Amino acid sequence: MIDIIIIGGGASGSFLASLLPNSHLFEKTNRLCSKLLLTGNGACNITHDEEIRDFISHYYDKKNFISPAIYSFGPEKIKEYLKSKGVDTYSREDGKVFPTSNRAETIKAALTEDIKNIHLNEEVKKIEKLDSYFIVTTTKAEYKSKIVVIATGGASYPLTGSDGTFFPAIKALGHKIIPLRPALSALTTQSIDTHKIEGVTLNNVTLLHKGKRYSGSIVFTKRGISGPLAMNLSRSIENNDELTLISAQIDRDEIKKQNGKAKCINVLHEMTALPKAFLEAIVPCPDKTIAELSKKDIQGIMEAISALKLIVKLDKLSLATVTKGGVDTAELDKKTFSSKIVDNLYIIGECTDVDGECGGYNLTYALASAYCAYKAILLG
Numbered sequence: 001m002i003d004i005i006i007i008g009g010g011a012s013g014s015f016l017a018s019l020l021p022n023s024h025l026f027e028k029t030n031r032l033c034s035k036l037l038l039t040g041n042g043a044c045n046i047t048h049d050e051e052i053r054d055f056i057s058h059y060y061d062k063k064n065f066i067s068p069a070i071y072s073f074g075p076e077k078i079k080e081y082l083k084s085k086g087v088d089t090y091s092r093e094d095g096k097v098f099p100t101s102n103r104a105e106t107i108k109a110a111l112t113e114d115i116k117n118i119h120l121n122e123e124v125k126k127i128e129k130l131d132s133y134f135i136v137t138t139t140k141a142e143y144k145s146k147i148v149v150i151a152t153g154g155a156s157y158p159l160t161g162s163d164g165t166f167f168p169a170i171k172a173l174g175h176k177i178i179p180l181r182p183a184l185s186a187l188t189t190q191s192i193d194t195h196k197i198e199g200v201t202l203n204n205v206t207l208l209h210k211g212k213r214y215s216g217s218i219v220f221t222k223r224g225i226s227g228p229l230a231m232n233l234s235r236s237i238e239n240n241d242e243l244t245l246i247s248a249q250i251d252r253d254e255i256k257k258q259n260g261k262a263k264c265i266n267v268l269h270e271m272t273a274l275p276k277a278f279l280e281a282i283v284p285c286p287d288k289t290i291a292e293l294s295k296k297d298i299q300g301i302m303e304a305i306s307a308l309k310l311i312v313k314l315d316k317l318s319l320a321t322v323t324k325g326g327v328d329t330a331e332l333d334k335k336t337f338s339s340k341i342v343d344n345l346y347i348i349g350e351c352t353d354v355d356g357e358c359g360g361y362n363l364t365y366a367l368a369s370a371y372c373a374y375k376a377i378l379l380g
C-alpha cells in the first residue's frame with residue numbers, strides 16, 4: 001500500500017511530490033515539467049510582484065475560489081521557497097517575476113530536487129475508489145493508495161503530456177468537467193492583412209468586445225493578433241466575434257488643418273504616434289497627400305484608427321497557453337483542494353476550472369493549489 005499517489009509530474013504535481021517524501025509521482029512522459037520548461041519563452045515567469053488583493057483580481061470569475069490558496073502561498077512565499085532552494089528571482093518593470101538565471105530549468109530543479117519516488121513513462125489509466133483506499137491502474141501495474149492527488153494539467157501543448165485524455169477518468173469518479181476551451185490564446189483575423197505587420201506592437205490600445213472595453217497592448221502576428229490584451233480576452237471570444245480596435249483618438253478637423261502637400265501617412269504617424277507600418281496596413285489611402293483626401297477618405301481614416309472592426313477566430317486549443325474549463329471548482333474545497341465527491345482525493349493545478357491572466361498567474365495557481373493540498377494531507 002502506497003500512502004499518496006500523485007498523478008502528473010508538471011509544476012503542481014512535482015512541487016507537491018517534493019513536499020511529501022512518502023508520495024509516489026506518476027508521469028506519463030519521460031521527463032518532469034515539460035510545460036514549465038516552455039514558460040516565459042524558456043525564462044519562466046513564475047509569479048507576479050503585486051499586493052495579494054490586486055493579484056487575486058487576475059483570475060476572472062474565480063477570485064473567490066483561488067483567494068485562500070493565494071493567501072497561503074502567493075508571490076512572496078513562492079520567492080521565499082525558491083530562495084531556500086538557492087534560486088534568486090527578479091521582477092521586471094511590469095511586475096513579472098523570473099529566476100535571475102532567466103532559465104526555466106532552474107525553477108524545474110528547485111521544484112523537483114526533493115522528490116523521492118518518481119515513476120516516469122507510466123501513465124495512469126484508471127482510478128477506482130474502494131472503501132478505504134484507491135486502486136490506481138497504470139500502463140505498468142496496479143497500485144493501492146490511501147490518498148490520490150490528480151495534477152494532470154489542461155489540454156494545450158499536448159506534446160508536453162497534458163493532452164486532456166485523463167478527464168474521462170476524473171469524470172468516472174463522479175466529478176463534473178466544465179467544457180475545455182482555449183484561454184491565453186492568439187486570435188486570427190482576415191479583416192486586415194497582418195502579414196506585413198507581423199511583430200508590430202501597439203501599446204495602450206482599447207478593444208471593444210460585446211459592449212465592454214479592455215485596454216492594454218497587442219502584437220500583430222502573421223495570422224492575426226496576440227499580446228497580453230488579446231490573449232487575456234481570448235477566453236471569452238467565440239469564433240467570428242467582432243472586436244473594435246481603438247488605436248488612437250483623432251480629430252477629423254485637425255487632419256484637414258495639416259500641410260496639404262504632406263503625405264497623409266506621415267501626418268497620421270505624427271498625429272497619433274502609431275507605427276507607420278500599422279497605419280499603412282489599415283488606412284485606405286496611405287499614399288495620398290492631405291490635400292487629395294476626400295470626405296470619404298477622411299471618414300475611412302477615422303474608422304481605421306478609432307474604430308477598426310476585426311472579425312476574429314480563436315486558435316486551436318492545442319496552441320493555447322492555458323486551458324479554460326476542467327474539474328468544476330464547486331466540487332472542490334477551496335482551502336484544501338480536496339474533492340467534495342470522493343474522500344481522500346485531491347485535484348490541483350490546471351486540470352481544475354481555473355485560468356489566470358498572462359503574467360505568472362497560472363504557475364502561481366499551480367504551486368498554491370499544490371501547497372494547500374500538501375498542508376491538508378500533512379494535517380491528515
Ligand SMILES: Cc1cc2nc3c(=O)[nH]c(=O)nc-3n(C[C@H](O)[C@H](O)[C@H](O)COP(=O)(O)OP(=O)(O)OC[C@H]3O[C@@H](n4cnc5c(N)ncnc54)[C@H](O)[C@@H]3O)c2cc1C
Nearest residue numbers: 008010011012028039040124153161162349350360362363
Ligand atoms: C507556451 C507556454 C508558456 C507558458 N508561460 C507561462 C508563464 O510564463 N507563466 C505562467 O504562470 N504560466 C505559463 N504557462 C501556463 C503554465 O505552464 C501552466 O498553467 C502550468 O504548467 C500548469 O501546471 P500543472 O502542473 O497543472 O499542469 P502541467 O504542467 O500541464 O502538468 C501536467 C502533467 O501531467 C502529466 N499527465 C497527464 N495525464 C497523465 C496521466 N494519465 N498519467 C500520468 N501523467 C499524466 C502530463 O504529462 C504533464 O506532465 C505557459 C504555458 C504554455 C503552454
